[in-house]
Amino acid sequence: MKPRLLKIVNVVGARPNFMKIAPLIRAMNNRKDCIEHILVHTGQHYDKSMSDDFFIQLEIPEPDINLGIGSASHAEQTALIMMAFEKVLLQHKPDLIVVVGDVNSTIACSLVAAKLGIRVAHVEAGLRSFDRTMPEEINRILTDAISDLLFTTEESANENLRKEGLPEYKVHFVGNVMIDNLVYCLNKIQNLGLSFSDLKENEYALITLHRPSNVDDPKILMRILNAFGEISTKIKLVIPLHPRTQKNIEDFGLAKQMQAIAENAIITGPIGYLEMLRLMKTAKLVITDSGGLQEETTYLGIPCITMRENTERPSTITLGTNILVGNDMDTLLSNAGQVISNYHKHGEIPPLWDGMASVRIINQLIANS
Ligand code: UD1
Helix, strand or coil: CCCCCEEEEEEECCHHHHHHHHHHHHHHHCCCCCEEEEEEECCCCCCHHHCHHHHHHCCCCCCCEECCCCCCCHHHHHHHHHHHHHHHHHHHCCCEEEEECCCHHHHHHHHHHHHCCCEEEEECCCCCCCCCCCHHHHHHHHHHHHCCEEEECCHHHHHHHHHCCCCHHHEEECCCHHHHHHHHHHHHCCCCCCCCCCCCCCCEEEEECCCHHHHCCHHHHHHHHHHHHHHCCCCEEEEECCHHHHHHHHHCCCHHHHHHHHCCEEEECCCCHHHHHHHHHCCCEEEECCHHHHHHHHHHCCCEEECCCCCCCCHHHHCCCEEECCCCHHHHHHHHHHHHCCCCCCCCCCCCCCCCHHHHHHHHHHHCC
C-alpha cells in the first residue's frame, strides 16, 4: 500500500517571504515520496516588481491560490487574509501549514490554522527586537506562541523561545533558509556584470529604506535624505526605492533632497532579487533598515550599517558585519566615512548558515508527521 502523503499548504504574502519559501519548495519537491504541497499567495504585495518578478527569478511555481488581498490598514489586511485563508483550509484540509518570517500574512494564516486544529510550522521563529512598536515584532511573538514547530536561524532565537516558556521539543535549530536561497542564486549570477554601466565594483554604496519608523515621519525622512546627500559627495549611491518610501517622498515634498542625492546616485524603483544580490556582492557598503539585508551582507562579508535602534538578528552584529546606528545621522555619517576609508569590521558566517537549512526543515517535518 502507498504511504499516505503529508499534505502541506505553504504560505507567502510579501516580498521578504519569497526568498524564504523558494528553497523550501525546492526541498519539498525532492521529497515527493512523502510530501504533497500547494502554495497560497495572500497578495499582500501585488506590484509586479514586488511580487511576480520574484516568482520568476526565484523559480517559485505559480501560486495554486492567490487571495488577492492587497494593501489596507493592519487590522483590515489581517482580517481579510484570515477570512479568505479559512476557506482555503476548509477546502484543502492540510495536515500542516508552513509560514515564514514576520509579515501580516504570517500571523493571519497561522491564527486561522491554529483555530482549525491544523498544525503550524514557523520558519524563522524566535527572532525578537524587543520593540513592540514594530508590527513585525507583534507578528513574531504571536505566531511563535501558536506554532507547533519552531525552526530557528540563530542561537538568540532558541534562547528567546526558551525564556517565553515554549517547550524545547517544538524548537529546531536548523539554520537560515534565506541563506539557502542566496547560496543557490550566487551560482546563477556568477558571470553577471553590474546592470548599470556607470557603476564600478567596490565603489558604490547600496541603500534600502522602507520601515515606517524611518519613512513615515516627514522630518525624520528629510534628515535621512540630507545625510544620504552628504554621503553621496564621497561615494556613488544606488537606491532602489520601496513604494512606501517613493510615495512619502512625493507626499512630503522632498523632491529637492532627492535631486541633490541624484547628482551622484542611481535611483530606481524596486529591483529583482538577482539584481539586488549582484549589487550587494560588490558593494563597498550597504545602508539599510531591512531585516534580510543584514543577514545577506553578513554572509557575503560586506559592511552593513543598519538604520534601526535594535535588531532581531543579533548574530549579524556579534558575528557578522552589521552595525546599528539608529536614527542618529552623525553616527551614520561617521560610520559610513570609516567604511569608505576602508576601516571596517570583518565578520564570520553564523553557525548552520550553510545552504542546507531547508533540507533540515523538511526532514523534521517528515519525522514529526
Ligand atoms: C511589509 C512587511 C515588512 C517587510 C516589507 C518588505 C508587514 C507588517 N510588513 O511592509 O515586514 O519588511 O513588507 O517590503 O507585513 N505597496 C505597493 N505595492 C505593493 C506592496 C505595497 O505599492 O506591491 C505600497 C502600498 O502603498 C502599501 C505600502 O506599500 O500601503 C505598504 O505595504 P505593506 O504590505 O502594508 O507593508 P510594507 O511596508 O511593504
